[in-house]
Amino acid sequence: MLPPAGHDPLEQPLEISVRPDGPAVIVNLRGSAGMEEGEQLGPRLASLISTDAPHLILDLSELLFISSLGIGAILAAHAVARKAGGGVRLVHPRPAVQRLLTLTRIDQLLPTDATLDAAVRAVV
């Protein structure tokens, strides 16, 4: 269905779904992580990390937009995860988000997997 006229296609509420999987927590980020959502994302992601499940796998395949605050939230979560013995992995970002990750060189800091299965295999 086409969005109504004047509708901002990037202005979708951010929906976060969480699924534990062994030593990892899989987080699906769906919608738009703009400045307001980005600021709230950091504490939310950090709260999911524990020594039992120190790996955070972020499924970005349905993430339409992210600003520097959202990037900062992911990096803050990565720091927490590393202290717990794990780290953050990214899965299948859309081209616009991938371009941002490349420009900021985040894609050299955090491993990116083409599929969720590959990300899970990497941490098991």
Added chain:
Amino acid sequence: MRDLTGMNVPPDFGVRDDELSEVVIPSDLRSAKAPEERILAELQRCGYEDDAIFALKLALEEAMTNAVKHGNRNDAAKHIWVRYHVDPRRVVIMVRDEGCGFCPDKVPDPTAEENLERPNGRGLMLMYSYMTKVRYNDRGNEVWLLKERE
């Protein structure tokens, strides 16, 4: 509210000062959404492509975030001035805060190896990457963004 008269639109941005609309908002991230929605609705009306909408939303959010957090230091009693112009060929946006300003040249490169893991400091670099031109006033509390349609 301190009325801080800013600079006129840079002459090489291709629009006249009297073509700009102005909005003044309280300095918080929620209020910052209102001018963003207006500007993005104008982009939609002019038929801008998805990549350009992503770029402008990103640059505007980075400018707003800098104004709220760094310029006005999260003081919700302060204000932000937004001026903008959208036509089918170009978009011009100005964001000004009440802060003391800063020197853009002294912001560390966030892509340098030693800064990669820092959770902040990427806003300026993203504005420069996604916009055709970015210009600051001498004081450093007012940024002008130009995006020309490709």
